[in-house]
Amino acid sequence: MKNLAIIGGGPIGLYTAIKLAKRGHKVTLFEKRSWPIDKVCGQGIMPSGVDNLINIGMTFTPFNSFTLNSIEYIERNSILRGNLHGPAVGTKRTELSEQLFNIASQNPHITLCPETKIDSINEKEDSYTLTIGPNILEFDFIFACDGLNSWTRKNTGHSKKRIIPSRIGARIHYDIAPWSNSVQVYWSDSIEAYVTPISNKTIEVAFLWFKDSIESGANLKSKLLSHFPLLREKLIEEKSLNDFKGYGPFDEVSSSISHKNLFFLGDAYHFLDGITGEGISLGIKASNIITDNFDNFGIKEKLKINFLYMNYWIWTHLALLMSKSPFTRKIIFFFAKRNKYLFNYILKLNDLNLALLK
Ligand SMILES: Cc1cc2nc3c(=O)[nH]c(=O)nc-3n(C[C@H](O)[C@H](O)[C@H](O)COP(=O)(O)OP(=O)(O)OC[C@H]3O[C@@H](n4cnc5c(N)ncnc54)[C@H](O)[C@@H]3O)c2cc1C
Incomplete structure (x- = not known):
């Protein structure tokens, strides 16, 4: 049994804590806020993510989620529809957070520490120490799951700038x-x-938009909606919940998934963009590779994660190219509409990519 710390209690931190505790490890999770935690997100969970979340005890019902069976890409009056290979769900981030928190808090191997500020992290020969106020705590391994602007990444010198132009979400x-x-x-x-x-x-x-393409500040929501007249027609402003929230820019990633006894997971490792709607499922898949092979994590597992993220990199860049270039969008719409079977197969492969390696 190892003594493990997780920094960050978003979906990937909580999921990883549950998986590691199930393997008998002692897990302490530090979160700077209190649960349930909200975050700007598309709130769709891909079929593979849904399966993994059900496996650790989550339930999706018509009361807490909505079942999704396809993706529609819409430009003016043109619609490209792709089927998902299994049920995906849309669910509120606070619902996801609350359920994961409840599962984690029922596990006797997990200690949850909300509203905790970690002052510093220090590497020792075979372990790490975290300083929290007057306490210095020692752990065999640290899992950094503290999101896009990872404090751990910055404080251990593992941040690197990404090369694609900055994007912002809301x-x-x-x-x-x-x-x-x-x-x-x-x-x-x-x-x-x-x-x-x-x-x-x-x-x-x-x-989601390229930082330079829209000026933020007053009336941002109206500015964003003005780009989508078709959608704006369907939205009734009086029915808005007035919870407009921005997020970003997406600027930095981690230089590697692991450094000695320190792992980076979820957005703390690599968040390129929300455009493919797979951040949660992807973080869960990487977490599975680490947690299922924790005792003998080695080069094979690193390669699997690299493959997973290479796939994410390719699809994200293709989608960003579509975003930037109307010409590319036209070509892709044209071919995908005429090759429906191939298009559906590609969508399926994207979510199931790791099956290739198993
Ligand atoms: C606009 C947009 C749309 C998206 N749409 C989708 C989608 O439809 N589907 C999908 O799967 N993904 C989507 N994503 C991506 C998805 O939101 C992320 O990939 C996912 O939230 C990653 O989870 P995480 O646990 O790694 O990070 P987070 O959810 O960011 O959680 C990190 C946690 O760490 C905590 N923390 C931070 N610093 C510290 C610290 N110093 N000490 C302790 N705790 C700390 C934070 O409070 C937070 O709770 C979207 C993203 C954006 C921006």
């Missing part, structure tokens, strides 16, 4: 019944809007 909820069983992606130049049903009476609209 989201807002509406009490409007979903009009589709799909996640809808509305394209405009250098900006996209994502509509995810999260219950039978609520939808979420998330936006």
Whole structure:
């Protein structure tokens, strides 16, 4: 049994804590806020992510989520529809956070420490120490799951700048019944809007855009919506939950998944963009590779994670190219519409990519 610390109690930190505790390790999780935790996110969970979350005890019902069976890409009057290979779900981040928190808090091997500020992290020969106020705590391994702007990454010197131009995200909820069983992606130049049903009476609209393409500040929401007249027609402003929230820019990533006894997971490792809607499922897959092979984590497991993220890198860059270039969008829409089977297969492969290595 190892003494492990997790920094960050978002979905990946909590999931990793549950998996490691199930293997009999002693896990202490430090979170700077208190649960349930909200975050700007499209709130869609891919089929592989849903399966993994159900395996650790989560339940998705019509009361806490909405089942999604496809993705629709929409530009002006053109719609490209791709089927998902299994049920995906839309669910509120606070619902995801609360359920994971409840599962973790019932596990006797897990100690949850909310509202905790870690002052410093220090590497020793075969362990790490965390200083929290007057206490110095020693752990065999640290799992950094502290998100996009990872404190751990910065304080251990493992941050590196990413090369693609910065992007920003935002989201807002509406009490409007979903009009589709799909996640809808509305394209405009250098900006996209994502509509995810999260219950039978609520939808979420998330936006992602290149930092230079829209000036932030006053009336940001109206500026964003002005790019999507088709979508704006469907949204009733009085039904907005007034919880418009921005997030970003996405600027840095970790230089490697592990450094001696320190692992980076989820967005703390690598967040390129939300455009592929797979951040949670991807973080969970990487977490599985580490937690399922924790006692003999080696080069093979590192390669699997590299493969996983290479796949993410390719799809994200292709999608970003589509975002930037109307011409590329036209070509992809043209070919995908005429090769539906291939398009569905590619969508499936993207979510199931690791199956290739198993
Ligand atoms: C606009 C947008 C849309 C997206 N859409 C989707 C989608 O539809 N589907 C999908 O799967 N993914 C989506 N993503 C990505 C997804 O939100 C992330 O990949 C996911 O939240 C990563 O989870 P995480 O646990 O790694 O990080 P986070 O959810 O960011 O959690 C990190 C946690 O660490 C805590 N923390 C930070 N610093 C410290 C510290 N110093 N000490 C202790 N705790 C700390 C934070 O409070 C937080 O609770 C989207 C992202 C954006 C921006």
